[in-house]
Amino acid sequence: MLKSRAKQMDDFLATYLNADAKNGEIDRPEKLVNAMRHGVLNGGKRIRPFFVIEIAKMLGADEELALFPAAGLECLHSYSLVHDDLPAMDDDDLRRGQPTVHIAYDEATAILAGDALLTLAFDLTAHEESGLSAQVQIELVRALARDSGVGGMVGGQQLDLDNENKEAAEELISRIHAMKTGALIRYSCEAGAIIAGSNHKERQNIRRYGELVGLAFQLADDLLDVTSDAAAMGKATRKDAEAGKSTLIAIHGVEWARERLNQYVGEAEALLAQYGRKADIIRAATHFVAKRQS
Template sequence: MSEVVISDPLLAEGLARISEEIDGAFDALLPVPDDQRARLVEAMRYAAIGGGKRLRPLLLTAVAEMFGVVREAAIRAAIAIESIHVYSLIHDDLPCMDDDALRHGKPTVHLAYDEATAVLAGDSLLAFAFEVLGDPAVSADPFTRIELVQALAHASGAQGMAGGQMMDIVAENSEFDLQTITRLQQLKTGALLGAAVEMGAILGRIPPEGRTHLRGYARDIGLAFQIADDLIDHEGDVLLAGKAVGKDAAAGKQTFVSLLGAERAREQARMLVEQAIGHLAQHGKEADLLRAVARYIVERKH
């Protein structure tokens, strides 16, 4: 499915590496039990293994690496945040939500299994995320682990991602202005991208006041990411996206593209990427992967 050539060798290597590591870790951490729960864990594995850009794990591990965190610990934390992302996609795709048939180029969980299993698989991945963060393999320091729990729980719930999803549902029957759409997307997509960066810094034991510029970076790429998504949906190529496209306009939803027009939206995304990179000025070569991720976000075609 992913036919886009990534020109930056650092990014290409980073994406390939994180994909392999995340697939391997999900495989190891989600063994299929030898009883009637097998179907549930199989559905979790179906959704979690072998798909997606692994953008949140890439961000988390890139930040952790800047601060010298052991790779294995960072991958564990990355599994937690990716579990939250995957659960949100399973539930988003349900008939009562977006009713999507395709995800990462294959049938969505409720079609490959059934709706009840999809609901439970999403729920189980949500709980699994916090089980993973509770484990000493993430960090021997319980304070670091509990800080990770707080950051991820806050970003996932009603004040974060789920709150953004609710706004998105309300948006289908309302006229939202640019400010409200921005707020919606900062929650729906931005909260978890922000948590990825934050969790990398927590693992690196960077105190909250030392994370301000990283938060700025995360906020800017989060918004750029969503504008780019709206542009992809607008210009839609179903093969590249690996999911149904052009749905926003069909649903009558306000997007950055409908509010700004494609040209201004594209400019805005580019500006945000430059601003994101600007937040990294105090860092040297060790932040090059984060810079490459920021550029990739607007250049990607899916």
């Protein structure tokens, strides 16, 4: 299911990311378009678009209506990876086995490709061919800007960088997680509710579900980091520890993390109960996020 949605998303993104696309623009420089494609079409799992589309469907919306905002969100996520990989940030040469954008092109092009992907995220979210009403679109733009900006993802990345090689308190670690990864995952769920025209109560409910998925996602990530093969063999190759990052597992241990993860999944499932069988796919996705092995 996830794979078939990922394919759908890749096809959609490939269509809107080409040098000949116009959309009233003056022109698109080929090199920049190719750098953007390199950053986006990299075999990602497309978990965020998956939640946008499947939550919208669960709440009764036509899935076609969710495609543009879902693609916009993936562009936003991709820009954050392109910029995070830059030498001044995490300085990563590889992502998913491929050279990162600043390695495949150059640093200036990677900065601009990120900027252009961030802009394209709003372009697609507000796109006039999406079939969504102006009211729904503007609510999506507001939520996306809020969750991805200074008080969301970007702010979380800043806090994360500023606290490398420092022993961070639990409260700060949780704040970083909630902003850096949590906000955008929460948005992916809330966007589904906005697209489906949910009332305030349902939107809050789904937003809380998204928050729990974000918490589970981060904890699963931390667990994967300490229980991966290399670590199991006793090698000190744990990525977070190496980067000098404090994690909740370093404070509370693996057993605590596993229990907490189950607790998040349980709470998330309780919020889905009212949707019965309609929530089957989302229920499976919740478990996938919590149990993923890569």
